[in-house]
Amino acid sequence: xxxxxxxxxxxxxxLHEPSRAVIVAILAALESADFVFLxxxxxxxxxxxxxxxxxxxxxGYISIEKTFRGKYPLTLCAxxxxxxxxxxxxxxxxxxxxxxxx
Amino acid sequence: xxxxxxxxxxxxxxLHEPSRAVIVAILAALESADFVFLxxxxxxxxxxxxxxxxxxxxxGYISIEKTFRGKYPLTLCAxxxxxxxxxxxxxxxxxxxxxxxx
DNA sequence: GCAAACGTGTTTTCATTGCAAACTAGTTTG
DNA sequence: CAAACTAGTTTGCAATGAAAACACGTTTGC
Numbered sequence: 327x328x329x330x331x332x333x334x335x336x337x338x339x340x341l342h343e344p345s346r347a348v349i350v351a352i353l354a355a356l357e358s359a360d361f362v363f364l365x366x367x368x369x370x371x372x373x374x375x376x377x378x379x380x381x382x383x384x385x386g387y388i389s390i391e392k393t394f395r396g397k398y399p400l401t402l403c404a405x406x407x408x409x410x411x412x413x414x415x416x417x418x419x420x421x422x423x424x425x426x427x428x
Numbered sequence: 429x430x431x432x433x434x435x436x437x438x439x440x441x442x443l444h445e446p447s448r449a450v451i452v453a454i455l456a457a458l459e460s461a462d463f464v465f466l467x468x469x470x471x472x473x474x475x476x477x478x479x480x481x482x483x484x485x486x487x488g489y490i491s492i493e494k495t496f497r498g499k500y501p502l503t504l505c506a507x508x509x510x511x512x513x514x515x516x517x518x519x520x521x522x523x524x525x526x527x528x529x530x
Numbered sequence: 531g532c533a534a535a536c537g538t539g540t541t542t543t544c545a546t547t548g549c550a551a552a553c554t555a556g557t558t559t560g
Numbered sequence: 561c562a563a564a565c566t567a568g569t570t571t572g573c574a575a576t577g578a579a580a581a582c583a584c585g586t587t588t589g590c
Contacts, residue, residue, distance in 0.1 A: 374548075376570090
């Protein structure tokens with residue numbers, strides 16, 4: 327009965343970190359965003375944003391392209407197909423949990 | 429615009445742990461449950477269930493009553509008003525996140 | 531009648547992780 | 561040319577989740 331709730335324990339831990347979920351949600355809407363933009367939108371410190379992005383990249387959820395805007399470094403992030411799919415599944419799990427606990 | 433997503437970073441970290449969310453969800457539906465029942469429903473090991481329950485109790489989210497069933501120890505858990513409210517807020521946050529990322 | 535298995539939890543150990551602070555490296559400004 | 565700024569990365573550390581070990585009493589099998 328209440329046993330379907332248990333499905334939540336199977337949830338994607340990488341996305342279940344709020345900071346990362348927000349990053350991915352932004353990228354899901356925008357297709358591409360740079361480091362500074364992400365920092366402003368998320369409110370994260372640069373240090374934390376940096377490590378979260380690295381983790382998402384290592385998981386294959388985002389791609390990171392390093393280039394320059396004028397003379398300054400520019401880090402561009404985009405969701406991969408893998409990341410998009412993982413996020414979709416993650417949202418579904420959340421949604422199911424919310425519905426099952428009504 | 430995408431800035432409301434950021435609200436997720438404010439989420440209740442105690443409930444954002446899937447194991448604990450499931451425990452609380454069960455208690456929200458049942459009003460009261462014993463340790464063994466919770467262990468079976470959640471699939472957690474006894475050790476982990478024990479520590480999660482202790483954390484929920486310390487936060488004032490659940491009450492724990494220790495007694496006996498026959499000669500065996502019996503640990504009864506119930507959601508407090510505080511816990512119920514926290515869980516309600518938590519569900520709302522999840523729900524909002526899901527909706528905002530559609 | 532006593533050793534082994536069982537019931538019901540708790541405590542300990544350990545690797546992971548999220549966060550803040552410090553660091554890196556180059557650029558612009560006064 | 562020193563100070564401040566841009567754009568990140570790395571380091572240090574305290575918190576934490578999971579598994580294993582421990583505790584303590586009860587029942588069963590021989």
